[in-house]
Amino acid sequence: MLGRGVKRKWSCLEEAEVVSEARQLVLGLCLEKLQRYQAGVELSLRRSVLLINTLRQIQEEMRSDGVGSCDVHPDSCLLRDDFREDVTVTCPGCSEGESPPELPSQEANGSDQQKPPAAVSDAVNAMGYLGDLALDDIFEDIDTSMYETSDLPSAWASGSLPQSHSTAGSLQSCLMDLNELDHIMEILVVETHLVGPGLQNGFSL
Amino acid sequence: HKVHDTDIISTVEFNYSGELLATGDKGGRVVIFQHEQESKNRPHLRGEYNVYSTFQSHEPEFDYLKSLEIEEKINKIRWLPQQNAAHFLLSTNDKTIKLWKISERDKRAEGYNLKDEDGRLRDPFRITSLRVPVLMPMDLMVEASPRRIFANAHTYHINSISVNSDHETYLSADDLRINLWHLEITDRSFNIVDIKPANMEELTEVITAAECHPHQCNVFVYSSSKGTIRLCDMRAAALCDRHSKFFEEPEDPSSRSFFSEIISSISDVKFSHSGRYMMTRDYLSVKVWDLNMENRPVETYQVHEYLRSKLCSLYENDCIFDKFECCWNGSDSAIMTGSYNNFFRMFDRNTRRDITLEASRESSKPRATLKPRKVSTGGKRKKDEISVDSLDFNKKILHTAWHPKDNVIAVAATNNLYIFQDKIN
Secondary structure (H helix, E strand, O other), X not given: OOOHHHHHHHHHHHHHHHHHHHHHHXXXXXXXHHHOOOOOOOOOHHHHHHHHHHHHHHHHHHHHOOOOOOOOOHHHHOOOOOHHHHOOOOOOOOOOOOOOOXXXXXXXXXXXXXXXXXHHHHHHHHHHHHHHHHHHHHHHHHHOOOOOOOOHHXXXXXXXXXXXXXXXXXXXXXXXXXXXXXXXXXXXXXXXXXXXXXXXXXXXX | OOOOHHXXXXXXXXXXXXXXXXXXXXXXXXXXXXXXXXXXXXXXXXXXXXXXXXXXXXXXXXXXXXOEEEOOXXXXXXXXXXXXXXXXXXXXXXXXXXXXXXXXXXXXXXXXXXXXXXXXXXXXXXXOOOOOXXXXXXXXXXXXXXXXXXXXXXXXOOOEEEEXXXXXXXXXXXXXXXXXXEOOOOOOOEEEXXXXXXOHHHOXXXXXXXXXXXXXXXXXXXXXXXXOEEEEEOOOOOOOOOOOEEEOOOOOHHHOOOOHHHHHOOOEEEEOOOOOEEEEEOOOEEEEEEOOOXXXXXXXXXXXXXXXXXXXXXXHOOHHHOOOOEEEOOOOOEXXXXXXXXXXXXXXXXXXXXXXXXXXXXXXXXXXXXXXXXXXXXXXXXXXXXXXXXXXXXXXXXXXXXXXXXXXXXXXXXXXXXXXXXXXX
């Protein structure tokens, strides 16, 4: 028995989730395209700039929408058809002081729901970091001929600096704590599930 | 049929008189077609274009410093105005521009007495008579020879070249810089635009096309990946980083999407022959701008608006990054641009009528009239219409050219060149 108030919450919910789903899809595609690397062929600067601008735009939207508190968990939900029913969601429009709406069949996803929202905001931060890294790698390599064109995923996989880098500089920031590296690899593997197999080239966990 | 990558046509350009038509391909070759004289027994038909000259303009190179291959694909060809019997054109790949001289030889000098029968030079002291060689006719030979090579001036990929109206200089543009050259001088060029930021991480915009004004040799324009056009005056400063005019149409907030910036990226900019207007091509439309009005175009033509709802798929398969060119007819009354499924579109600026035509073997029998095509956008598909989902996105018409005087057009469909003509009444 659903009252009018609950119906309004539902349509607000659906809209936010559709946007979020679309965002995740485009985000995943962005990352996939940025990481695609064809040996021996120079990346198109125009294409890279357009991809990175799109990525930035999505990150901005996610940040301004307060994605940390309102989003589906990427792993569990998008694999299911009826993900909307499984996850607790509050969208900014509805959640002032209200508790999350009651949803049917909640118990199936108990363990996932226990995951703290911090994990999602970490993902957003990681995306931001990833965006910067992608920038570093792509632009540094095109700009200065001191650096060899390095494949970002393989650099991570091997965990070492490409030989030809002569300065620590901003490329040093590519080297991170092993913890952070694992964390980001985890997020990226999550992202590969969104867009299908084939992203795992170059990743080795 | 296996289409060899190297046969894909990458540029098409008529010369100033329309007598010659040049194409460049992915394999670095240039093929020039010549208009044959109308045949006397069929005066109602224009003459045909036949192959005049073929030569290898660019070869693949290897940049050892970056471990990258430099493609031999010809990005652009631009003709020089004809000054003598020979023809000159500029052809460019990603990094190097070359000036080619195409000349005819239909006579041979014969009767030299300076060599023996076996070709060895005779000892001068043994030549006792003066013999003047005689010019004898020979089979026509068309020779192409490289006269200038303009190299090492572009770090990024060259997307445009444009000959100036002074016929002495030309500009070349890559993603971040524009250089001005003198046709006689190859070891030096002037950098006139540089949008490279000090920190490459701040890069958000690249140069996508540039062109010299057809009459004012101090004026040129360049377009960007953000959908803007800047008009610069070379008299104002040596480095034209500050524009004289800035053309941008305000964005329609109701149509904003993730792909708004990508589809606003301008892929081609062309001045009208009159020099009063310019035309820009972005992913979905063609816009005509009055050079005196910077805040919006005076005309907008939708090329394939039915693709707007398919942008996500087109992003996925990379088609959204395709760069379509556009062109004016000789009198600036019509414009033409390509689309997918081997379709190309023509717009009449006066009557506002438009037509969609197809460049394919099936629909182009010699002497047959092209049938207009239509893409069905609604639910109900009429007979002879093609639905959006049936379009072949691998068959893209990126390069088209219009004869400078007559109603003759050249359309490049992957590895095939189509030349269509109006019937003369």
